[in-house]
Amino acid sequence: MSTLHVISHSPFGDNRLSSCLRLLGSNDGLLLCGDAVYALQPGSEPLKALEHANLGARLFALEEDLQARGISSDAARAIDYPAFVQLSLDHDKVNSWL
Amino acid sequence: MKFALAVFSPGHAPSSRRALLFAQAALASGHEIVRLFFYQDGVHSASANVVAPQDELDVPAQWRAFVTEHQLDAVVCIAAALRRGVLNAEEAQRYQRPAVNLPAPWELSGLGQLHEAAQTADRLVCFGGD
Amino acid sequence: MAKSLLIISRQAPWAGPSAREALDIALAGGAFDLPLGMLFLDDGVFQLAPAQQPAQLQQKNLAANLQALPMFGVEALFADARSLLERGLDAEHLTLDVEVLDDAALAALIDRFDQVVTL
Numbered sequence: 001m002s003t004l005h006v007i008s009h010s011p012f013g014d015n016r017l018s019s020c021l022r023l024l025g026s027n028d029g030l031l032l033c034g035d036a037v038y039a040l041q042p043g044s045e046p047l048k049a050l051e052h053a054n055l056g057a058r059l060f061a062l063e064e065d066l067q068a069r070g071i072s073s074d075a076a077r078a079i080d081y082p083a084f085v086q087l088s089l090d091h092d093k094v095n096s097w098l
Numbered sequence: 099m100k101f102a103l104a105v106f107s108p109g110h111a112p113s114s115r116r117a118l119l120f121a122q123a124a125l126a127s128g129h130e131i132v133r134l135f136f137y138q139d140g141v142h143s144a145s146a147n148v149v150a151p152q153d154e155l156d157v158p159a160q161w162r163a164f165v166t167e168h169q170l171d172a173v174v175c176i177a178a179a180l181r182r183g184v185l186n187a188e189e190a191q192r193y194q195r196p197a198v199n200l201p202a203p204w205e206l207s208g209l210g211q212l213h214e215a216a217q218t219a220d221r222l223v224c225f226g227g228d
Numbered sequence: 229m230a231k232s233l234l235i236i237s238r239q240a241p242w243a244g245p246s247a248r249e250a251l252d253i254a255l256a257g258g259a260f261d262l263p264l265g266m267l268f269l270d271d272g273v274f275q276l277a278p279a280q281q282p283a284q285l286q287q288k289n290l291a292a293n294l295q296a297l298p299m300f301g302v303e304a305l306f307a308d309a310r311s312l313l314e315r316g317l318d319a320e321h322l323t324l325d326v327e328v329l330d331d332a333a334l335a336a337l338i339d340r341f342d343q344v345v346t347l
Contacts, residue, residue: 001339008113008227019238019270022310023334034112035228062116081123088221089099095236095344098106098226106347138249138347177252181245209256217231217262222343 002027004091008034011046016097021053029091030055031084032076033062040066040073050075060087102219104135104212106226108142109150109157117143117225118160125168133215134165134172136204140226141179144172147199165203173215176206232263234341238270241290242282247275250347251293258300265304265341266297267334268326273311276322291323308334 005028011017017039024030032039039046040061050059063078079087088094101124107113121131136144143158150156165172179200180189186200200206216222235254239246250272257264268276275290282289297305307326312319319328329337338344 003338003344008116010228015270019311022331023338025335025339028335033116081119082127084120085124085127085129088101088223093341093343094221094223095338095346096224096226098224098345098347104345137253138246178245178249209253210260212253213233213257213260213262216233216343222345224345224347226347 001025001093002029002091004029004031004087004094006031006033006094006096007036007039008032009097010035011039011049017046018049020097021049024053024055029058029060029087031060031062031079031087033065037061037065037069037071040071040076042073047073047075099220100130100132100218102133102135102212102215102222103131104137104222104224105140105143106138106224108139109145109148109161111139111226111228113225113227114140114143114161115155115157118157118164120223120225121164131168131170132218133211134170135212135215136172136174137178137209137212138175138226139182141174141182141184144174144179144204145184145199146201147197162203170203171215172204173207173211174200174204175212176208179206230262231342232265232340233257233343233345234265234267234338236267236269236272236344236346237275238268238272238346240271240274241280242285242287246347247272248288248290248293251290251297253345253347254297254302255293255300258297258302261301264302265306265337266302267306267308267329267337268311269308269334269346270311271315273307273315273317276307276324276326277317278321278323280323294324297324306337
């Protein structure tokens with residue numbers, strides 16, 4: 001079983017990302033959208049935490065949110081909405097951190 | 099595949115627009131949406147009384163157009179809606195409130211509708227937050 | 229066979245209707261006899277703290293509703309060990325009978341449910 005976790009809150013001053021990383025399963029994916037893409041800000045603490053979690057190809061970010069915020073990252077695969085839909089089907093379930 | 103989508107944020111939240119774009123992409127990819135369910139502050143995404151400035155997005159209006167165009171099953175949680183002042187004509191009359199802001203295409207119903215949709219769908223996807 | 233749903237409740241109890249509305253999802257599902265679980269995570273564990281007096285805030289007692297969960301058929305109740313520890317809550321003195329889980333057990337818990345809602 002695999003879960004796609006979706007986070008949309010900024011990782012600064014919010015513990016959704018850190019809680020998510022500690023219960024993430026080895027087949028789970030993580031999609032960052034909205035202010036959560038600030039976690040990919042180069043040189044930031046959340047980016048270090050993400051790199052430490054070693055998600056590899058299981059880390060995704062919504063492309064429009066990256067572009068809107070002027071963030072580019074090699075750490076996450078940028079995806080559009082059709083890919084988001086497909087990603088939700090590639091996993092057994094979707095857990096949005098509301 | 100069948101999707102049940104739940105929206106937990108008001109129309110001015112980025113996540114309400116994100117849910118709408120996801121829903122549009124799901125239909126465009128040939129999938130089915132068995133139900134849209136609006137809960138917590140998501141009930142405001144269905145409000146007909148939102149007035150967006152002319153040069154800004156009116157996401158509740160876009161939701162309304164989307165639901166109408168595709169004749170989707172769109173349910174607003176009645177308990178969450180009453181608590182937040184989102185009322186259809188029947189509820190406005192029942193509680194003697196001066197405004198109705200939930201005309202068609204929305205239906206007011208209970209949380210059981212969320213569970214039923216989740217049981218029917220291949221995926222339950224929730225949207226909320228920033 | 230009905231799909232199982234895990235509700236992860238991570239909101240403190242007296243910051244608005246969020247915690248109650250998370251609980252309402254569980255109670256509504258329990259009434260339909262659906263296989264449900266509830267996990268208290270992050271500030272959600274404050275819902276289980278002893279000696280709360282919500283009447284001081286003119287609020288209804290959430291703990292009483294939480295205790296109704298098993299009567300509604302929701303018996304799979306869990307709390308995150310680290311959230312409790314970080315907040316200085318003693319797992320032996322909670323207002324609800326929950327199974328306390330470590331990080332690895334949390335991942336396994338989420339894995340075994342068909343669907344998850346975190347709010």
